[in-house]
Amino acid sequence: MHAHSVGHGWQPSVRYPDPAIEILDPSFKPYKLNAAAVERLHTGSRWAEGPVWFGDARHLLWSDIPNNRILKWEESTGTVSTFREPSGFANGNTRDRQGRLLTCEHAGRRVVRTEFDGSLTVIADHYMGKQLNSPNDIVVKSDDTIWFTDPPFGILGHYEGYAAEAELPTHLYRFDPKTGALEVMCADINRPNGLAFSPDERRLYVVESGTLPRRIRVFDVDEQGRLHHDRLFHTPDVNGAPDGFRCDVDGNLWAGWGMGEGLDGVRVFAPDGTPIGHIHLPERCANLCFGGVARNRLFMAASQSLYAVYVNTQGAARW
């Protein structure tokens, strides 16, 4: 065990419906399954991040940043094992359109791709001759471009990487594998964090975590992928802490949330920014993804544990 098990008092709800799934607005009702409860699939990580679903392999990978490893949960057996250690203090994970694992690494201050043979290819580790800060979260657009955020969280101390000086502002980047070009898509965002496209990819949501409180910004995305019409999507009250998120097929945003009792878990927003639902967890959730054959199971990487709940919608992204 790399970390203490926590939340010994927490038990999955025996009775349906699970009171942990809270309706904040009637429009959330269709998404809640009355015969589904939050399950804890694993506990014993130090800071869980970056879950990514592999339907073809029937497993989920996620990062345990301070323990410098990527963990694997196997759907058919429920077994959790170490997939990669050391992982370069991996944070956000996703897959490209060819199914390959893409990983943000704090230690190498880079984004890497895992090839089919298991070898690593560096996608990006510098910009204009300077080292990246510590890539945090990552998403792939349907045109194969790779978008990632580069706040300094992985170089602020030795817990989630190695302490180092930032050489660059905290950018939002796009890497085009066809041209090899790395571009700054947004320079005016203080410590960008989680990011996700709307189902039609005409909107991009980004968490700005350098402000207090953190807030969610949204941009319109044009045909060339340029960002326009920068605006606030949601500003939580002072204790609210949004983190990694994903959209469902209806365009609702499912966001990792904290912190403190009543806030820890996942908050769901309608496309107009209305908070419509909340999934209460006993730990702060840093990131999440949809998975299962129908992409209707929400996997939540929450501090020291991994949770899951079936919902009555599907993830918009393939993973």
Added chain:
Amino acid sequence: MTTTTDNNRRNFLRAAAGGTLASLCTGAALAQSVDFKSSPRYPDPSVQLLDPSFNKYRIYSASVEQLATGLRWAEGPVWFGDGRYLLMSDIPNNRIVRYDDVTGQTTTFRSNAGYTNGLARDRQGRLLACEHLGRRITRTEYDGTLTVLADSFEGKPLNSPNDIAVTKDGSIWFTDPPFGIGGNYEGAKAKAEQPQGVYRIDGANGKLTRALDDLPFPNGVAFTADEKLVYLIGRSPQGARLLVRYNVSQEGKLSNHSIVFDAGLTGTLDGIKCDEDGNVWAGWGSTTNAPGALSADMDGVVVINPAGKMIGHIHLPERCANLCFGGPKGNRLFMASCHSLYALYVETRGV
């Protein structure tokens, strides 16, 4: 003091027994396990040089290991370096089994798998499977769903796709003998409606063509590194298993048939792979177990060079049906052999 130690020991044994039980429940109970002990001393005497040219492929300090056991008929191993696991078919148990290279655990990956046989990956990393029951080739998409790539030719069902290989242009080659419809053990008994063909699914347009209809009982299939040659396992009119070779044109036409190795009436050439030097590594065993062709002497893997000379022999306690190269460097040979999966590091790499 002694009592404490005994208690600890008992607890340990109880835990160990629990562990064994768990592994039986997850699959090993579906068939008997085969006891195997690796050679404690290097070099491993089970790796036999038949010709001095094999010496450079043998690693002095590597021995045959048993990674999994408890299958009924292991087939079609395929390596997933990105997932750090290997999949293989357990045909009579109608499942695909996963060997996890991180934990060493073997679990059922897919139940009711359609009596899969040969497995491979396409150029996009997706699993391809020959299914006896559906008499078809399927692809597992990234989300886990299946897409049927071929199940009939000219309006009639295929026999029972057996083994499969993919070329760099994305084309998928497979063999279609009737083994999977000959009885109910490895599929469902049915009548063959096709000649025994070798097929190609075009990588560009998905069109299915029959490349050969005159190779009896086509089985293993493997391309050389440059893909100018393909090796296939077939049978002579007398019933001997043959390693044959064809030239492959850019358009996927086969020509210039030659017999590279004749296994005689006792040798069981089966699944094959080429290494980077053009040698063929082939599953091997005895058909008869008759004097002079004892299974105990033959079961395992043989290596045949491009000139048709058998240069090496890896002896296993069970007949090997198929094999693949894997590991991060592609230099580890995985051998699917009846009840078990064996592995050996070698000084070459698969292509």
